[in-house]
Amino acid sequence: MAPDHGTAGRIDRRTLLIGGGVGAGLLVAWAAWPRTYLPNLTAAPGETLFGAWIKIGTDGHVTVAVPQMEEGQGVYTALPQIVADELGADWKMVGVEPAPLNPLYANPLAAETLFEAALQRVPENLRHAYVTRNTLMLTGASTSIRSFEDQLRQAGAAARVLLQKAAARRWGLRWEDLTTARGFVVNANQKLGFGALAAEAAGESLPDPLPLRTGEDRLTGQAVPRLDAPPKVDGSALFAADIRLPDMLHASIRQGPTGDTALVRLDRAAADRIPGMRAVVTTESWVAAVADHWWAADRALDAMRPRFRSPSQVVNSDSIEDALSSALNGAGTRITQTGDLSADFRGARLVTAEYRAGLALHATLEPMSCTAAWKDGRLTLWLASQAPTLARAAAAHALGINENVITVHPTLAGGSFGGKLETQVAAQAARIAQHLGRPVQLTWPRGEDFRHDRYRPAAAGRMTARLDAANRITGWLAKIAAPETSRELSERLLGHQPLAAASLRLHGGDPAAVAGAVPPYAIPNLAVDHHPADIGVPTGYWRSGAHSYTCFFTESFLDELAHVAQQEAVSFRMAMLGQQPRLARCLQMAAQLGGWQGGQPGSAQGIACHSFRGSHIAVLAEAHLTSGRGVKVDRLVAVVDCGRVINPDLVTQQIEGGLLFGLAAATGGSTGFSENVANVREISELGLPTLADAPEITVEIVPSAEEPGGVSELAVPPVAPAIANALQAAAGVRFRRLPLLSDLE
Secondary structure, eight states, X not given: OOOOTTSTTOOOGGGOEEEOOOTTOOEEEOTTSOGGGOOOOOOOTTEEEETTTEEEETTSOEEEEEOSOOSSSSHHHHHHHHHHHHHTOOGGGEEEEEOOSOGGGOOHHHHHHHTHHHHTTSOHHHHHHHHHHTTOOXXXXXXHHHHHHHHHHHHHHHHHHHHHHHHHHHHTSOGGGOEEETTEEEETTXXXXXXXXXXXXXXXXXXXXXXXOOSSOOOTTOOOOOSSHHXXXXXOOOBGGGOOOTTOEEEEEEEOOSSSOOEEEOOHHHHHTSTTEEEEEEOSSEEEEEESSHHHHHHHHHHHOOEEOOOSSOOOHHHHHHHHHHHHHSOOEEEEEESOHHHHHTTOOEEEEEEEEOOBOOOOSSOOEEEEEEETTEEEEEEOOSSHHHHHHHHHHHHTOOGGGEEEEEOBOSOOTTGGGOOHHHHHHHHHHHHHTSOEEEEOOHHHHHHTOXXXXXXXXXXXEEEOTTSOEEEEEXXXXXXXXXXXXXXXXXXXXXXXXXXXXXXXXXXXXXTTOSOSSOOSEEEEEEEEOOOSSOBOOOTTTXXXXXXXXXXXXXXXXXXXXXXXXXXXXXXXXXXXXXXXXXXXXXXXXXXXXXXXTTSOEEEEEEEETTEEEEEEEEEEEOTTXXXXXXXXXXXXXXXXXXXXXXXXXXXXXXXXXHHHHHHSOBOOEETTEESOOSGGGGOXXXXXXXXXXEEEEOOOOSOOOOOTTTTHHHHHHHHHHHHHHHHSOOOOEESTTGGGO
């Protein structure tokens, strides 16, 4: 039987096997996993392995293996902090390394969210087995703490008890009478360092049940320094484009327009005239130039002027809008229903409003990059990936080789926001390296990163509600037209796996496309319909997913209903949040901290709130229109209840970053399409806020003993509606489209 990681404070001793290793270190293996799922973490000389998560060196250093990609969200600090807290380690002696690919590190919670279209119909026990068996190591959907806290805490507890037992044996004491603190096992005035005990500890046995650590000297809840900050400051941190290998070449790439296209011609001779040019690699859908340095490779592509066949389906901004309108007016699938909406709407006066959201780019500072080396029938990849095993699978498929001959070295990511779930750069780099027989580093140009993004989908929402005589909402209908993004993502990344492929053949709407559309408010009659829209543009996961537009639709419409009801917006919401005390508290506190003036005309204040991933947030915005017909956001106040906090600094950083990310998407960060090509080519064209544009930001974290919720995406959804509501108060104009002001263009 698999261990129950949800049972706090207990680990059955039968789930742990203590064994001895040879040479580099000793091993404490997790025997409850199938024998094929043994840890493959490696130890340096002088280190002892404690299962799949921890290494302790003779000098007392503690290294924690982290299976999540560090993209700035702080997992290289938060996850080791959980282990260090339970272990009683000295934070100055704690380090981190990326975990190797292994089913032990699979993330079912992320898989169920990101690939909902593929896994929603699979029974839960089979779903978890499928995710583990296929080693779906995933970073995304704010799942790092929620997925791994229990496992890491239990791993730290197991190592701590083994160290206590080793010390107790030396001192002739009961291990239960010992404690750990700052890297030592302690008994009154006696203490022994972890490093001196680690090798002996591996020979000890574990009790049943396994106790979790108690006491006040804890790291949980402390703002310990980030482990990834020093190497990022001094430049020693390795990102994908920092990799340098002997005999390595550099590649740039051009891909065809969106749709069914193919490479038809290029001027190869022109490329040869570029100094440093080495090779050209082509496939039906792309051409890569390879040179001694990247600049030469990219100049060679410009010189070759590659031409691609025009796709049969023309995609432009108007066609995307038309596709959304057609879908919204066509048949939909009911995803959620409560009460009797038809009866409530029958013969009633209804309030209706329609909203739109445009395509949104990931626009990370770091474009797609991967280094590949092909030698003796084996492939090695260095890249930042939110799905490293799926990147490995894509490379294997591209070369027609077994995944077992591919090694993946994860690197830090210069941002992702969902974009590095995609795997095409790994497949492309693999093909180029195999063709050349030399290591090659492929980096997409910025324009390519924008033209071939997997965009946050465009969406349309038709919102309808009924207010009764007391101006309470008694009925609510959200009809949302949007692409089936979860289905697209699942088909791209899991389509080669039989179970996922079989599940994807079943239709019935994509719940992920309308995620967040059910309001948190007490509305007796409610329905949410998804109207699948084929917009002709590939879409993918984007920070907060569909919540980024469904929250805009919901919270904007709530303000409009409050206006119809002639009620103040906060009181209007609070009257319906009796069953949501945590969200209600956030809303009240945001209004108090922000000096809420009731949203009166001229106040330039707006407010919005949202709950998801087990967390709650309210955002108050102050904004106005500038003389240049732009939006100026002066202040953002956010109150967050994300449950028990591991590191408050990390939470604050993620909320601040999410607010700015949401602000960027509300006022820019989008692209139109012309003849199957994205209009935006450079970051400067995105209209992103600069430091001078950044508002004053206040973040308040509500103390809570609830289980940790998601944080990294939490602040993104409510920013846009809060700003839109503020502009209504400032200028008397309701903006119903993202980016804001796009209605005026």
